[in-house]
């Protein structure tokens with residue numbers, strides 16, 4: 081018995097319509113879901129086996145979900161494999177099923193040691209050291225040679241993130257992360273993302289839970305691999321715990337002090353590393369892609385950075401980069417057009433609620449098609465073009481996402497990304513160094529205007545073809 085004017089679950093495709101489009105659904109769900117929202121409206125629903133999935137694709141509906149129903153939409157949906165990985169859902173920020181006391185405590189610790197303005201300021205030396213390593217690596221080993229930009233930026237950002245978390249580098253210094261151990265760690269982390277982000281059979285048909293040996297085996301393997309990544313660092317810290325500190329306290333110290341177990345710490349470090357590096361790396365890769373493609377924009381960015389750097393012995397400094405308005409607009413435009421997390425992370429309705437006059441039942445998966453909102457011509461003029469100027473004209477549309485739901489690269493509401501400011505600082509520093517000190521050309525004399533911007537979905541929106549570029553130290557720095 082629904083109140084007057086309230087309809088049952090949101091409209092959407094039936095199972096045959098989904099199967100008809102299955103290839104697009106699997107390969108590019110953000111596009112498949114956008115297409116469906118054009119047929120069924122800004123709030124759609126469909127069933128995957130036993131599971132109801134609801135998808136919002138307009139600023140108004142997302143605002144209703146994340147703002148009006150902030151508490152109800154604050155649950156996280158976890159694929160069943162998570163429950164088989166020790167401690168992964170008990171001690172987690174990203175994958176906490178609810179905003180419970182553990183989640184609050186961990187977000188508070190994260191705020192103090194990673195996310196706050198103060199923590200970000202005190203980590204500026206860590207960022208600088210690692211970006212200088214990257215610069216040295218290019219100068220000494222890569223001039224005139226092909227560089228895989230994603231690999232190099234990923235290695236740099238991984239070391240920034242792990243130093244922030246544990247005061248230690250994970251990768252062997254400044255390169256493309258191609259050392260034997262680096263490759264192994266990278267493969268393990270990729271596996272964690274791939275294996276835990278897809279719905280398994282037991283998610284679709286919970287009755288299979290009792291015979292789901294395969295899921296349990298996979299979870300065990302994931303757990304062994306992530307243990308391998310952190311074992312040395314955690315063991316070393318346990319051995320020195322209680323000794324007088326010779327460095328500033330870090331995230332790992334504080335987890336130990338708060339009596340988190342080694343399993344919990346392993347899981348927390350892994351999720352922070354994944355959350356902090358993948359999306360940030362891809363933002364830098366997409367920004368470099370757009371700058372290489374658009375020569376005029378590149379020139380304007382270089383000029384803006386150089387004008388500031390000239391007054392400081394031609395060195396780049398984080399504090400002036402945040403004042404380079406056009407460069408900042410380029411970063412914001414990249415996060416719009418190449419939204420790193422196109423469907424955000426899956427929310428879960430913790431209670432039944434009404435959105436846009438439809439019922440969303442408790443425990444539905446709630447997805448936000450951030451990408452669809454960012455490329456919708458109802459929200460953005462000339463939405464498919466890379467036009468940084470739009471963020472000079474609308475400076476109020478910022479990454480916070482609490483007032484302008486047409487721009488929410490970091491989500492909004494209780495589960496909003498706490499790492500947005502670190503991400504912005506890291507992307508701006510890495511890209512500023514790359515464009516200030518080097519000219520970049522494409523292999524085989526390829527025309528930069530023809531550089532592909534086709535994307536590939538895997539929770540994070542990747543560039544389908546790797547970005548290979550050849551660096552040449554710019555004349556004035558020779």
Ligand code: HEM
Nearest residue numbers: 173174355356359360420421424425490491495497499503
């Ligand atoms: C450009 C880079 C980044 C983008 C686009 C991004 C985007 C997002 C999005 C869309 C969410 C989901 C919000 C929701 O559930 O509605 C999220 C969650 C999260 N992000 Fe980020 N993120 C980025 C970088 C970072 C960094 C650098 C860190 C850590 C240092 C980080 C840590 C987290 C955490 C811990 C969560 C989970 C929050 C929670 O569930 O309470 N992110 N991020």
